[in-house]
Amino acid sequence: MFKDITLGQFFPGDSVIHKMDPRVKLVLTVLFIIMLFMAKNIYGLLVGIAFTIISYLLSRIPFSMILKSMKPIIPIVTFTAVLNVFFIRTGDLLWSWRFIKIYNDAVNTAVFMVVRIVCLIVGTSLLTYTTSPIDLTDAIERLLSPLKRIGAPVHELAMMMTIALRFIPTLIEETDKIMNAQKARGSELDTGTFKEKVRGMVPIFIPLFVSSFRRAEELATAMECRCYHGGEGRTRMKQMSTAPRDWFACVYVAVFWAGIIVMNMFFK
Amino acid sequence: MQVFLNADNVRFSYLSDDEPPVKNEVLKGVSLKVEKGEFVAVLGHNGSGKSTLAKCFNAINIPESGTVTVNGMDTKDDSRLLDIRKSAGMVFQNPDNQIVATIVEEDVAFALENLGVEPEEIRKRVDVSLKLVDMYDYRMHAPHKLSGGQKQRVAIAGILAMEPECILLDEPTAMLDPRGRTEVMETIKQLNETKGTTIVLITHYMEEAAQADRVVVIDGGEVMLDGTPKEIFSQVETMKNLGLDVPQVTELVWRLRKDGYDLPADIITEDECVEALAGLMS
Known part of the structure; x- marks a missing residue:
């Protein structure tokens, strides 16, 4: 039931955006x-x-991915x-029917907000579509590394994220196994009232937790055996490097920034 | 020959979670020397202390009394900890629980990254290690998509990248299917023969132990038997008393001998057995 799960929403490819330095992409x-x-205003938004x-x-x-x-x-x-359209009551009255009154300000605000949210979601998913979770974690670690100086556990957090990503498929597989094992013993997971279903999850989560703790302990020993001693003095095999395309991307963003500022100044 | 691993009268106990804690002595004065380039198999049933001993050689466990040295370095010496773990790498039973990264090559690089090796050098050693275990073609794969034998070979590559002189393997084949088991055993033997890597293999499979240079049997926290596979496995009765098996062919020959057939007692491989039986029948 959990076979072929995709982690995050990474969509592999080799476009310019895929090849960009993940740090630059994130910023x-x-x-x-x-x-x-x-x-x-709406013109700035058009930009x-x-x-x-x-x-x-x-x-x-x-x-289709964008729609998804x-x-x-x-x-x-x-x-x-809908809330905006019906409840903002300023500007000119456009249309009214009994108690429903729609004003032009309301329509403006609603359109503005919808466009902004859609752009926001679609734009930010571009980052997760074109960057693998592991690259993203690495980029976050490297960008935040100055914070290590004030004692923030940046490396530890990044390591936790990596391990979590690594173990998600393993634990999914394990959950599947436990569910089958419990079904084989006659537990009914899919039937009954909501309360019964919730109760049915207990015999799945307890073994899963126990085994996760055991895994964690074994992994910790294995990491120690491979000389893990925290983030100090650690190097990385993969170096992140900025290429000309990253600088182009920065210029490209700067141009659009300028565009929006101009639009803000010229149109009220 | 130079002694590489040396355990001298080692005692070790675990404390149980009970209140008050109960001391459970697992190693009761074990002494064992392993020479450089040797392939030693360690046998013993569950709870005999063999895994505990292996963890002593890697400074994961520090003995209560007695000393353990790795290439002359005392495991009690904290300042040499990384050097010890670098020269005696350890591979565990469950391949899933020792792979840290989400990409094969990243995982192999893990130890080297911890040791602060230069990026170009890491790249080079990762490639060499992956080729040694024949997993180079899978370097960009996600570990959870590999078979058990492949995962275990990735784990071995992760240790090899440190270029250790010795590899300790704690039942590396216990969770694998027969094919994965053969793959891993081939890799281990090849490392021992071509690179001269010292191998300490803890196993439950007598057929695997029969391939080693030397077999050590541990029982109740003590070394009971120590010798070549032929010397050890020809003592079929002693082994059975210790709750251990002998290779299938050895058992067969032992039964035939009991029935009065004239066969040599030290047969441990199938080929030897076939030859001896053919000789008997002609």
Whole structure:
């Protein structure tokens, strides 16, 4: 039942965006989010939309994947849009029917918000689509490494993330095995009331926890055997290096930033 | 020959979780010398202390009394800890629980990254180690997609990357299917023969032990027998009393001898057995 699970939503490829230094990609994504929130009017937002579309075309991610990334946010977006449309009561009255009154400010705010959220989600999923979870973890560790000086456990957190990523498939497989074992002993996992179903999970989670602790202990010993002694003095096999394309990407983001600032200044 | 691993009258106990803790002495004065380049198989049933002993050679366990030295370095000496673990690498039973990274080559690089080796040197040694265990083609794979034997070979490569003089293997084949077992045994033997790596193999499989230069039997925290596979396995009754088996062919020959057939007592491989039986029948 859990076979072939994909971790994160990485979509392997060899586009320019895939090949970018993950550190640069991460920083630029943060800048992109700030950019979206800087836009004060619909024209500024159009610049943001253009940026998102161009980036997607460059990454050659199929359109269906983009739709998939939007799916989980559809309910929230519709809900907030509807609230905005019906409850903002400023500007000119556009349309009214009994107690429902719709004003132009309301429509503006709603459209603005929807576009902004969609751009935000679609744009940030581009990062997770084009960067493997392990590269992302590495990039986070390296970007945050200055914080080590003030005692933040950056290396430890990154190591925990790596190990978690490594063990997700293993534990999924194990859960599957335990479920089958419990079914073979006659436990009914899929039937009964909600309460019974929840109770049915207990004999699955207890063995899973016990075995996870055992795994953790064995892994810790194995890591010690391989001379692990924390992040101090550690080197990395894979070095992250910036190539000209990363600088192009920075320029590209800078241009769009400028675009939004200009739009903010010229249109009110 | 130079002694590489040396355990001298080693005692070790675990404390149980009970209140008050109960002391459970696992090693009761074990003395064992392993020479450089030797292939030693350690036998003993569950709870005999063989894994505990292996962990003593790697400074995971520090003996209560007695000394353990690895290439002349005392395992009590904290300042030499990394050197000891670097020269005596350890491979465990469950391949899943010793692979740290999500990509094969990243995992093989793990030990070297810990030791602070230069990136180019890491790359070079990772490639060499993966080729040695014949897993180079899988270097970009995710570990959970490999078979048990392949995972275990990746784990061995992760140890080999440190270029250890000795590898301790704690039942590396126990969780593998017969094919994986053969793969791992081939790798171990090849390392011993071509690179002269000292091998200490803890195992439950008598057929694997029969391939070693020397067999050590541990029981109740003490070394009971120590000799060549032929010397050890020809003592079929002693082995049975210790709760251990002998290779299938040895058992066969032993039964035939009991029935009065004239066969040599020290047969441990199938080939020897076939030859002896053919000789008997002609």
